[in-house]
Amino acid sequence: MLIIQFLIFVVSLFVVVKSADYFTESAERIGIALGLSPFIVGAIILSIGTSLPELVTSIAAVLQKHSEIVVADVVGSNTTNILLVLGASLLFSKSEILKHNAAIVDLPILIFSAFFVYFAFLGGSFGVIEGIFSLAALFIYVLYAINSKKIEIEEESKKISLKDPIILILSLIFLDLGSKYTIKSVIEISKGLSIATDVIAATVIAFGTSLPELIVSITAARKGKLEIAIGNVIGSNIFNALGVLGFSSLVGVLKVDRSTSVYGFAFMIASSIILGFVVQNRKLSKWVGAIFILLYLFFIYKMFI
Structure with a gap:
């Protein structure tokens, strides 16, 4: 029944999001205990940790021969991160002036990644060669991030406990289980409602897998740490x-559906460019946040019509 599949979707997506949350927290404690700097723990582990739902659901989708969900989820998540996550963060923000100039390296890489995805799929698929190139580019960005001082997270030194590695392993197990059932339920729901799976992935799944970014970013913004929120969004999107x-391309060739290629790519690229212009002068306001949220609602509307 459709109701049962919907309940499975809600529960499994909740498991994915919460597992990613526990993984991020335990990895952060382990990183600090091992002597990693607060910046490396925050900028690298935080952004990658909050993107784990996208990663595990994407790999599960490829293994289940529904790679179109991967592309739709990534495109939808990146658009959601900028328009909804950052928009909401600006509404809750106590700080409007940025100290770090993200326009020098971070934003160009973000915009490059958006255009790279678009051009990579012009041929209709994303294979191992494109995947290796993208992973190499990501590795270069991580090296840059590790050697920069763009984000500082205040954190007291912690001692590693036995429960942290256990939580780390268990959270990864639940991430895997939750992702598999999330994809299966989405496929059944889309069939029952006669809605394309890529539309569901670009909207519903994208929103669900962006919840970690949303929670982390709003919390940081309310504490007057808007740069952490922006860094989290940019890092997660990259x-x-x-x-x-x-x-995901190392597991199988990725395909793209029509709605993603027509509307999804356009919104992802446009939102990335708009973010570049907005952040360039380092001054942000609640009005910008409100406009971002309105653009997000327009994105949802276009994906469903």
């Missing part, structure tokens, strides 16, 4: 475009 698609 990891989605280069890492999620890159790793």
